[in-house]
Amino acid sequence: MTATHDPVRVWHRLADTSVLLDGFHALKHAVRFQARIPVAVTIDRGAALALAEELATDVRDALEKLLVEVPEATFKALVPRPHPTAVAALAVRPARAANLETLARTPRPAPVVVLDNPRNLGNAGAVIRLAAGFGATGVVTTGTLDPWHPTVVRGGAGLHFATAVERLAVAELPPGPVFALDPEGEDIRGVKLPDEAVLAFGSERSGLSAELRDRTDHLVSLPMRPQVSSYNLATSVAMTLFHWSATGGGAASAEGSGTVPGGPDIRPA
Known part of the structure; x- marks a missing residue:
């Protein structure tokens, strides 16, 4: 990952096919999780590197190589809704085939989260951020919402690169017992969720679709x-993910320190 001498030209060439990383925290996470980042820009390189020194020393050297300073007007022309940190980058989306292989692999160390016909882009991004934090194997959406939409990526703070994120039909869901959240289900506090579970959540407005309900092995409810x-x-x-990890879930409970080599990072993005 090296900075380009002509970031604006590279940006315009790649913008339509790349993932927008909007803000310092999105770029930080993408670097941590080995995203391919051909171009990264900021209006104040010194301030961005100082932020890295304060919050993410583990990626500071990588950001020093990546970040190119551009005029504020240029930055605003490249990024329609600039993040307050005035940092943005373009990343290469992970190969779908690789994500599908990860989702299909069994046994799994952690569940897959399924959002059935989600409607709210911000909610979807928040779920991806949560899933990455708990070490979930991946997040799958069904229906029309694109989980790689720029608003979803913004809500996920760049953590799409920390888990497998794809859109699939219900018939294409990864293998494993499906535990779907439903008010009529068994109280989750009496259920142990296996690492191989597929955890399904209905849409914000209409709940589980009939197709997903037919595919469900267990209905569970939250108190x-x-x-x-x-x-x-x-x-x-x-x-639900906390319940999984607190009752003996795999990697997330074993590694749940919440820290990275650069030290604690507990500030909101």
């Missing part, structure tokens, strides 16, 4: 106070 309608989708995923 909820009476007269409370529902949880936010990302909250439901977080509670």
